[in-house]
Amino acid sequence: MDTTHSSPRGADGAEPVLQQHFDATIARDQRIEPRDWMPEGYRKTLVRQIAQHAHSEIIGMQPEGEWITRAPSLRRKAILFAKVQDEAGHGLYLYSAAETLGADRADLTERLIEGRQKYSSIFNYPTLSFADVGVIGWFVDGAAICNQVPLCRSSYGPYARAMVRICKEESFHQRQGYELLMTMMRGTEAQREMVRDAVNRWWWPSLMMFGPPDDASPNSAQSMAWKIKRHSNDELRQRFVDMTVPQAEKLGVTLPDPELRWNEERGHHDFGTPDWDELMRVIKGDGPCNAQRMERRRTAHEEGAWVRAAASAHAAKQAARAEKGAVA
Amino acid sequence: MVLSHRLGEWAGHAPVLEEELALANIALDLLGQARVLLSMVGDEDELAYLREERAFRNLQLVEQPNGDFAHTIARQLYFSAHQYLLYGELASGDGPFAPLAGKAVKETAYHRDHAEQWTLRLGDGTDESRARMQRAVDALWRHTGEMFQPVEGLDVDWPGLEAAWLERIGEVLRRATLTVPEGPRTGAWAAGAGRQGLHTESFGRMLAEMQHLHRSHPGATW
Numbered sequence: 001m002d003t004t005h006s007s008p009r010g011a012d013g014a015e016p017v018l019q020q021h022f023d024a025t026i027a028r029d030q031r032i033e034p035r036d037w038m039p040e041g042y043r044k045t046l047v048r049q050i051a052q053h054a055h056s057e058i059i060g061m062q063p064e065g066e067w068i069t070r071a072p073s074l075r076r077k078a079i080l081f082a083k084v085q086d087e088a089g090h091g092l093y094l095y096s097a098a099e100t101l102g103a104d105r106a107d108l109t110e111r112l113i114e115g116r117q118k119y120s121s122i123f124n125y126p127t128l129s130f131a132d133v134g135v136i137g138w139f140v141d142g143a144a145i146c147n148q149v150p151l152c153r154s155s156y157g158p159y160a161r162a163m164v165r166i167c168k169e170e171s172f173h174q175r176q177g178y179e180l181l182m183t184m185m186r187g188t189e190a191q192r193e194m195v196r197d198a199v200n201r202w203w204w205p206s207l208m209m210f211g212p213p214d215d216a217s218p219n220s221a222q223s224m225a226w227k228i229k230r231h232s233n234d235e236l237r238q239r240f241v242d243m244t245v246p247q248a249e250k251l252g253v254t255l256p257d258p259e260l261r262w263n264e265e266r267g268h269h270d271f272g273t274p275d276w277d278e279l280m281r282v283i284k285g286d287g288p289c290n291a292q293r294m295e296r297r298r299t300a301h302e303e304g305a306w307v308r309a310a311a312s313a314h315a316a317k318q319a320a321r322a323e324k325g326a327v328a
Numbered sequence: 329m330v331l332s333h334r335l336g337e338w339a340g341h342a343p344v345l346e347e348e349l350a351l352a353n354i355a356l357d358l359l360g361q362a363r364v365l366l367s368m369v370g371d372e373d374e375l376a377y378l379r380e381e382r383a384f385r386n387l388q389l390v391e392q393p394n395g396d397f398a399h400t401i402a403r404q405l406y407f408s409a410h411q412y413l414l415y416g417e418l419a420s421g422d423g424p425f426a427p428l429a430g431k432a433v434k435e436t437a438y439h440r441d442h443a444e445q446w447t448l449r450l451g452d453g454t455d456e457s458r459a460r461m462q463r464a465v466d467a468l469w470r471h472t473g474e475m476f477q478p479v480e481g482l483d484v485d486w487p488g489l490e491a492a493w494l495e496r497i498g499e500v501l502r503r504a505t506l507t508v509p510e511g512p513r514t515g516a517w518a519a520g521a522g523r524q525g526l527h528t529e530s531f532g533r534m535l536a537e538m539q540h541l542h543r544s545h546p547g548a549t550w
Contacts, residue, residue: 061348065339072541073373073550074329074366077336078359084339085352092345130541130550180550188548296340304343306460307397310453311344317452 026227031157034100042226045219046156047103048117049228054094055112056120057087059293063127064136072130079176080133086169093165097158113298121279122209124287131184131191131198137177139206139244141170146240147210150230159228178247185252199248200256207271208279210237216276241269329362329376330531331355331390331407333538335400343397350442354404357435364428377542381525381532388522389471391531395464398450398457402464404443409496410475412436413489423483444500451504458505465501466509473513477520 018037025032032038061084068084071077095105111117122140127133148170151163184191211217211233223229231239241260248255259272281287335355342348366372389407394400415436418429450461476490498508514520521527542550 058345062340068336068339069333069537070541071550072377072545072548074359074363074376076550078356078363081332081336081339081352081356081359085349085356088345088348088352092349095345183549186549188545190545191548300341300343303341304347304397306454306456307343307347307450310457311449313457314449314453 026155029153029155029227031160032155033157041222042228043101045223045226046159046228047098047101049223050094050098050101050159051103051108051111052118052120054091054098054108055117056123057091057094058112059119059123059297060140061087062293062296063123063125063289064133066127067130067133070130071133076130076133076180079180083137083173083176086173090162090166090169093162097156097162100158109301113294113301115285115294118283120209121282121287122205123293124282124289125202125205126289128201129194129198131181131194132202134177134180134184134195135198135202137173137175138181138247139202140209141174141177142244143206143209143240145170145174146236146243150236153227153230155227178251181251181253195251196253199253203256204274204278205282207237207240207274208276208282210234210240212276212279238268241271245269329359329366330384330386330534331403332358332362333534334390334392334394334403337394338400347397351400354439354442357432357439361428361432361435365425368424368428373542377539381527381535383525384522384527384531384535385525386522386527387471387474388528388531389468389474391522391527391534392468392471393530395467396460397446398460398464399467401443401446401450402461402468404439405447405465405500406468406472406475406497408436408440408443409493409500410472410489412440413492413496414484417484417489418482421483425482447500447506448504451501451506461504462506465506466511469509469511469513474520474522477523479523 019039022032022036022038022042025036032042064080064087065084068077068080071080095108098108099105108117112119122143127136145167148163148167152160152167154160154163181195184195214220214232214234217233220229220232224232245255245260245262257272259270261270263270282290285291332355335351335358338351339348342351362376363372366375369375387407389403392399392403412433415429415433418425419433420426447461450457452458476486476493478484478486501508
């Protein structure tokens with residue numbers, strides 16, 4: 001356990017005032033800001049969560065980026081370009097939010113490339129047809145919205161504010177994805193078959209996006225006490241199912257779960273159990289595309305090294321010239 | 329449209345996150361311009377997805393493969409400087425392209441700025457980046473003459489455009505500590521070849537990828 005960065009004064013009560021102030025701020029549902037004192041555990045958890053979130057946006061560009069060059073109409077191509085561009089933008093917001101906690105973007109990128117930090121399990125699944133692009137919009141962005149809307153009230157200010165901007169764009173993407181599927185369902189039988197196949201392949205991985213079940217999610221309780229997270233994994237998963245079932249009916253597709261049915265008593269849908277072993281394998285690096293996604297990110301980073309070096313060298317030369325000019 | 333497609337191949341491969349954004353942004357502008365132009369002639373998707381290689385009239389310059397980042401930037405530099413001048417001239421006239429050109433010239437000013445800034449960074453950066461940038465401007469030079477072959481129906485002062493382009497490019501390359509290439513600016517066998525539907529080899533493969541899904545489902549709506 002690394003203790004060098006922890007804040008013993010706050011933790012051992014030598015500066016209980018700071019801790020009390022922090023606790024009171026959280027209790028009043030007010031925001032913690034970058035200059036405020038915060039427990040080291042809170043800082044670390046946030047850096048981990050925000051970085052993971054940023055990495056997900058960046059890796060998430062890949063499965064959809066696969067289809068930019070094959071988009072079947074110019075309108076869909078424009079939509080995909082805009083979406084991938086938004087994702088890069090979300091990555092930037094989130095890295096900035098992480099940097100307010102003292103993290104460094106270059107270092108976080110290294111951690112991602114070395115596999116020391118994770119990204120969302122969902123992006124380790126392949127996009128095999130154009131319907132996957134629509135299903136990613138509908139399920140994956142839909143699940144992201146369920147996760148992220150409550151984060152707009154997260155206790156850490158910069159994170160919460162980033163989420164407000166991101167959620168607006170995500171819900172736009174979700175509608176566009178659903179609209180693509182609607183168009184395809186009204187199209188040819190081959191198009192409808194593509195949609196059904198994509199729904200079947202993405203449903204369970206989408207449910208796994210919310211993380212392990214509550215009784216196997218050790219960090220959740222602390223994150224909820226700190227109001228970093230506002231709802232448990234299972235609550236959010238339930239919310240996603242309840243939101244998605246009527247949309248599937250309207251679209252005319254069947255979700256691949258024989259146990260899925262409305263439960264009048266609970267006022268929610270009952271549904272089957274995701275394959276948690278599969279989730280664990282994917283998180284540990286053994287999903288269908290883990291190696292490919294990481295390799296692609298690593299290659300882009302390594303092949304871009306000379307470009308970044310050139311930009312730094314040029315900036316240094318410009319600064320030196322400016323200084324020389326100022327002295328003269 | 330063709331250049332926009334080439335830029336799309338960069339998605340997820342750019343050297344920094346900011347460039348993922350910039351390249352997608354430029355591609356999106358170019359695609360928007362292409363859609364307006366194609367719609368002026370007919371159905372945009374029919375024109376994009378159902379024409380064969382020989383029926384495409386794009387410049388050979390824009391179909392050139394991305395290569396390394398310097399190659400992509402050199403292609404952007406040459407093309408955006410040309411587009412900026414051409415749209416500027418069209419926007420000031422009252423021809424059918426004036427409204428499109430008026431909007432596009434603003435977007436293109438940003439594209440040109442982006443390409444020029446990177447030309448300076450790479451040219452006046454490290455030894456390696458200068459060597460790569462020089463190789464790129466040299467390699468693409470032979471496709472630049474084509475941009476100034478008169479196009480039927482466009483009332484443009486082509487020699488004037490070419491002179492202004494050469495001046496601008498020369499100035500940027502010199503500021504970037506690069507040498508202005510001296511070789512011929514058109515291929516020996518076909519000046520203006522792209523405009524006549526004569527393309528380079530990689531273009532067919534690019535179209536195969538671009539058109540595959542659309543062609544596999546004739547008549548489908550997306």
